[in-house]
Amino acid sequence: MRITHPFHPLTGRQFDLVQHYFVFTESYVFFHDDEGMLREIPAVWTDFVAGDVFVQQAAGRSPLHAGTLLELAELVVRMSPALPTFCQANDAAAVMVITPPMPRREAVSKRMDETK
DSSP states (O other), X not given: OBBOOTTSTTTTOBOOEEEEEEETTEEEEEEEOTTSOEEEEEGGGBSSSOOOXXXXXXXXXXXXXXXXXXXXXXXXXXXXGGSOHXXXXXXXXXXXXXXXXXXXXXHHHHHHHHHO
16 A cells, blocks of 8 residues: 555555554555554545546546535525625625725824824
8 A cells, every 4th residue: 555645744655554444434544654653544545545536537626526516605605694794795885894994194194204
């Protein structure tokens, strides 16, 4: 078994598989590292399981399936009523509500003169 996850510190290293098991829908593998410590990592971070065909075809451009993106869109729609009403509006009045007032130009110029 070889570790294939690009950010794992042992990526590219080969280890002997000790055990493979499932916890709910996740698959894990056990292996002994160079010091003999028993380690556990998700099986999808190794070449032990076949990679996701969609992710392979996307070649790093999109790790999310269309179904996952649709679920995300539905979640955003469900959550949008929970947003304050001024966050849903798309007009200048809404911006004025959430934007703190800016100091007047004369006041800023006066303060700059005082610091010189």
